[in-house]
Amino acid sequence: MKFHLILFNFLIINLLTSSPSSSAQSLSTFTSSNSPWQPSQNKTLVSPRSAFAAGFRHFPGSSNLYTFSIWYNNISDQTIVWSANWAIPVQASASLNITSNGQLRLTNGSSGPTIWSTPTSVSSNSTGLILTDDGNLMLGSWQSFDHPTDTFLPNQTFGNDTVLVSRNGKFSFNGSSLVFNGSDSYWTAANSFVSFGVDGLVQHNGGNPIILADFGQNRTRRLTLGDDGNLRFFSFDPDKHSWAIVWVAVLEICRIHGLCGPGYICFSNGLTLSGYECVCPPGFRRSTGSDSCVRKNPIIDMGKSKFLRLDYVNYSGGSNQTSINTLNLANCRSKCRLNQRCLGFGFKYDMFGYCVLQLDRLLNGYWSPGTEMTFYLRVDYSETDPSNFTGMSEVLNTTCPIQFSLPDPSAESDRTTRNIIIITILFTTEIAGAGLLFWAFLKRYVKYRDMAQTLGLGLLPTSGPKRFSYAEIKLATKDFSEENIIGKGGFSDVYIGKLQDSRPVAVKCLKNVTGGDAEFWGEVTIIARMHHLNLVRLWGFCNEKGRRILVYEHVPNGSLDKYLFRSSHNVSDGIDTTNETEAMIGLKQKPILDWNIRYRIALGVARAIAYLHEECLEWVLHCDIKPENILLGDDFCPKVADFGLSKLKKKEQIVTKSRIRGTRGYLAPEWVKNDSITSKVDVFSFGMVLLEIVTGARNLIQGPSAVASEEWYLPHWAFEMAIEERRMEEILDCQIKHAYDDKVHFKLIDRMVKTAMWCVQERAEMRPSMGKVAKMLEGTVEIMEPPKPTIFFIAGDN
């Protein structure tokens, strides 16, 4: 029956296509003797293996206008990859001739004005126009590959003067920068782009190639500059018969200049990666005539104006973008107030004192939760609109520290300025050369290609977190079945699952999550942006039917505690008692980790946390570093889990259970002593973990020997043994004590112990930054003799 239907269809199609009036003529070459070529002729020039075709195509949305274009001939959507005349489509009477001097010329009508032509310098003895299987249209020495339009193909090479231009003509890409309107650059690549292959390897003029998300599969690929100003790599998925985006230049669409008119704030609701809205700021409304926002109440007297605070908003494009460099908000504001042309100013709560006045115009406004930027918009004194862009202080308040406080714009003093300086200096970046170390590390331990595929670690991020549908998640976790549960907690339940492409994942269903959809999306974007070999990778999320779900890579070997502590004592005093790996691991005997692996785990974790603290510039504190949150991947490559989530936890949860976050035994004294919480709390917890890695003993719970008592304190004991009495072997994990060779391992372990001692200092300012800790472990900085850590007890449970 089915067969008959197919046969029937086949006949119909045959009948239709073979009717003489519409028979499309396909050429393998076009010469001057075929001239002229007109849109009405239904001729196409086809490449030898039919991969590409060239000819006249209807201009989108028009039945009588045409462009002369090249498109994929063997892909159903016939995407256009090159066009002679996007800007000036022609009518059916247009003609394309190869002139007597060997020039290709497109004219309006058979002898009208020239719309487009190849230069006259093209050699005249060329035999005709041909199209190659890589999509190159050639006439003599002229080739379309030298003059791309909006798309770039494999086998094409970016020259010095090659430029891609979006079809609407607004955006361009010159190999290194994306530019709006000819001069306004909004994205720059680290190295300029050269070429790419069908396998997804992208060459640029420096360093290692970029790896696309589906690297390794030979696919039909293209690089296209879209009309939205974003540059994307596409690869054609033959199973789904559609183009998949495997890389985008600008992850947050609103950072593209020129999407919204003057005054507007580009606002991405996060529903799709390419969706955005242009909204007017408070005090402004859409102008009726032009595409811009205008004041509801004009400022009559500049002296009598006030500033509305717009969190996470920034404008740029005023006539002077130089930062005044002041850490003092009042200072920045008075500079703006005194300038008649100042329409507002951007201020950043970081150590760099970013303060930029927007003079004369408000352009490129956008809202992004990924920045610490606040914009102060100048409005008339009589303006009554409240600011509806809030939330910055709330987020900082719940990042983990409760004591971060932002100065209120109306009441600051020298003291608040000093506080900002103190806070910001704590986040000083000092991890120079991290990239290099990172590569050295990779080369040693992970095969290059496996890295790209299993870790999803294209050097440039792929298209951001994927938005999963609830149905997909349901399918992956077998309808959230009990057997797939691997952890239950107050904040989340964790399931293992398998995506349709058979990638194993850990699915974390959050409960009691704070904030609206946009905020959730914002946080997820930030977490997903954190790419580090030693961080568990977030693949995507689901935000449907009131459910908030995160989808992580699945790390096969379980958590570190299972390897360190055989007689598993569980520490779960923390608020989040999720233990991802409990069920998965079962009681199966785990191999004993040797000294080199332990060292490598310590270093990897230190680097991951240093990255969170210092490179993300997002002020991400982990707040709950413990062996349970360190997962081990293939090769025992450590991966830190559960970072970035403290922001999402509901505030009540934090407040009701006192302000303490994290887990007893790993908590820094600041938590108890009500001191301000800084990145040094993570350093303290890490120090404890480091000691546990060396001793194989759970701190606070029991000593490795019979000395367990109320007074026993792991750092104290380890210090006395290893440093005061120089009996290192006394503190080593008895499981592998026998494998300890003083000559081989002493230096390594000595470094770990001394670093740990610095980390667990009671006073936060004594502890090194995490970047420094990583260097101490590497041995690239000298470790001074640590002072003895003071005994510090968490005072009971009261």
Ligand SMILES: *[C@@H]1O[C@H](CO)[C@@H](O)[C@H](O)[C@H]1NC(C)=O
């Ligand atoms: C060209 O071909 C299309 C379909 O292949 C057909 O609809 C159209 O009528 C043809 N035009 C001419 C002038 O033959």
Ligand SMILES: *[C@@H]1O[C@H](CO)[C@@H](O)[C@H](O)[C@H]1NC(C)=O
């Ligand atoms: C189209 O043809 C080219 C060249 O023959 C080939 O490499 C490519 O895989 C084909 N694409 C599809 C979708 O068949």
Ligand SMILES: *[C@@H]1O[C@H](CO)[C@@H](O)[C@H](O)[C@H]1NC(C)=O
């Ligand atoms: C082409 O010619 C037609 C009339 O034949 C005219 O209406 C049209 O504006 C011309 N287009 C251009 C781009 O010159």
Ligand SMILES: *[C@@H]1O[C@H](CO)[C@@H](O)[C@H](O)[C@H]1NC(C)=O
């Ligand atoms: C194109 O070729 C045709 C036929 O050879 C000729 O009649 C016409 O004038 C040519 N047009 C141009 C613009 O060269």
Ligand SMILES: *[C@@H]1O[C@H](CO)[C@@H](O)[C@H](O)[C@H]1NC(C)=O
């Ligand atoms: C075209 O002519 C030039 C010189 O007249 C010659 O060097 C070249 O080889 C010729 N090209 C072809 C394809 O015949």
Ligand SMILES: *[C@@H]1O[C@H](CO)[C@@H](O)[C@H](O)[C@H]1NC(C)=O
């Ligand atoms: C790329 O060019 C080489 C030679 O220049 C050719 O052999 C190869 O087939 C081309 N690749 C494609 C996809 O056409």
Ligand SMILES: *[C@@H]1O[C@H](CO)[C@@H](O)[C@H](O)[C@H]1NC(C)=O
């Ligand atoms: C491209 O630029 C580089 C450096 O500016 C120069 O050395 C090279 O010759 C240029 N190449 C071309 C084809 O112009």
Ligand SMILES: *[C@@H]1O[C@H](CO)[C@@H](O)[C@H](O)[C@H]1NC(C)=O
């Ligand atoms: C591309 O444009 C940017 C900004 O206009 C410029 O700084 C850069 O040098 C250009 N790069 C190349 C390779 O032309």
Ligand SMILES: *[C@@H]1O[C@H](CO)[C@@H](O)[C@H](O)[C@H]1NC(C)=O
């Ligand atoms: C992919 O193409 C490259 C050449 O472009 C070739 O060396 C390689 O073997 C191909 N890989 C597969 C899996 O077909």
Ligand SMILES: *[C@@H]1O[C@H](CO)[C@@H](O)[C@H](O)[C@H]1NC(C)=O
């Ligand atoms: C803020 O209010 C303005 C009008 O006062 C409105 O146009 C805009 O959409 C609002 N923005 C948000 C993010 O709600």
Ligand SMILES: *[C@@H]1O[C@H](CO)[C@@H](O)[C@H](O)[C@H]1NC(C)=O
């Ligand atoms: C731009 O602003 C900076 C800082 O306010 C100032 O030093 C500089 O002179 C200004 N430049 C111009 C051209 O106004």
Ligand SMILES: *[C@@H]1O[C@H](CO)[C@@H](O)[C@H](O)[C@H]1NC(C)=O
């Ligand atoms: C931040 O939290 C503290 C303590 O809970 C509170 O006093 C303060 O008002 C909060 N700040 C803001 C801006 O919400």
